[in-house]
Amino acid sequence: MGHFDYIIAGGGCSGRSLAVRMLPYLRAFNKRALLVDKELKKGNDKTWCFWEKHPDTFEPIVYRKWDRLSFSSSFIDQELDIQPYQYKMIRSEDFYCYTDDQLDKDDHIQCINGNVEELYTKKELAHVRIDGALYTADYIFSSIPQAFKKRPDRYQYLLQHFQGWVIETEGQTFNPDCATLMDFNTPQQVGTSFVYVLPLGSNRALVEYTVFSEKELPAEYYSAALEQYITEQLHCKKYSIKAQEYGVIPMSDHPIRKQRGRIIYLGTAGGFTKGSTGYTFSFIQRHTAAIVEKLIRQGDPRIPPVTAQRFNTYDGILLHLLSRGRLSGEKIFSKMFEENSPVQVLKFLDNDTSILEELQLFSTLQKKEFALAFLRRTFKLMGIN
Ligand SMILES: Cc1cc2nc3c(=O)[nH]c(=O)nc-3n(C[C@H](O)[C@H](O)[C@H](O)COP(=O)(O)OP(=O)(O)OC[C@H]3O[C@@H](n4cnc5c(N)ncnc54)[C@H](O)[C@@H]3O)c2cc1C
Structure with a gap:
């Protein structure tokens, strides 16, 4: 049985983002980590787009970036100046190659191929079974999808x-x-x-x-x-x-457990895919950066939520409207972009606005439909249908 300080189960976007961000910490504190994925990640299986104000860890592999975006529908046709944001594109092919390069040359992290069969916490240690072999760690970070039973009576x-x-x-x-x-x-x-x-x-x-x-x-x-x-x-x-x-x-809007004992979930598996838009890349970056910051400060990777709970409620309301077909996505997004500055919309979709800014933005949307969706969703969550 091998022991590591940390094991990263799943070496896709979030696993590799965490691994690369962790390297300086592993070196400085002489810690060892293991990263495991069942696949050899090589090709261009995904193209990630996101917006940010300042260059971050993966700036060297940004393939294209734009200062202007356009939005069109049968209601409006607008060109959007999004500065100080830039809309960026990273190809997974470049991401896998860049992260392989960083990880392969560092002795503090070992990367292996293998199928993760089981994850659990026992006696204050995290355990993982990989192709039949058991490994332990102080903490395991997993981006392997968690199994959960759907509750369509409650959630969208x-x-x-x-x-x-x-x-x-x-x-x-x-x-x-x-x-x-x-x-x-x-x-x-x-x-x-x-x-x-x-x-x-x-x-x-x-x-x-x-x-x-x-x-x-x-x-x-x-x-x-x-x-x-x-x-x-x-x-x-x-x-x-x-x-x-x-x-x-x-x-x-199904709640997803972000932590179970000494297992911390990352990426889509940890609920970092925004319910109403599917954007995940920048939330992964925010989450993994916060984990590493906490490790450096306190040697403990457990962190409070990186975005406020109220954004899950907003996503739930939007999903409620979209899944019931009561208000089309075209109408909602058209109104949002027509009545608000693009920078404010991007800030809101990034879960970064203040309550005051959100109230301002909501006042420009279809108030009656949103209020009804809020009530219907609340009743549904309470089991009153
Ligand atoms: C085609 C595509 C395009 C996308 N485009 C965008 C975009 O433009 N912007 C954006 O913000 N989001 C986008 N997303 C959403 C999201 O950013 C990606 O899905 C992202 O890859 C999620 O990262 P992750 O680490 O959670 O999952 P993944 O990147 O899928 O990583 C999970 C890893 O776990 C491994 N794994 C799974 N099971 C096991 C097991 N049992 N044992 C060992 N390893 C295992 C997998 O092989 C995989 O490498 C896109 C998604 C897809 C599918």
């Missing part, structure tokens, strides 16, 4: 599912200085749906069709929607597909 469960194509066009189709955050000029019958466009050059972009609904769609539906958008909205008849991405992100 939607999926954000999407397909993206990196396309190359013959003409100069894109403005490389402005990314499309949301364009709702897509069929809305299957659920809230929009396209985002991340220009990589004047004739190259990642165009991604995204749907919020209860179920995924047949594969051909996403391709048809992308084709339609590229020809009708981007007015582009000749293009070639250079790469593809497909993904599903859970959107829910």
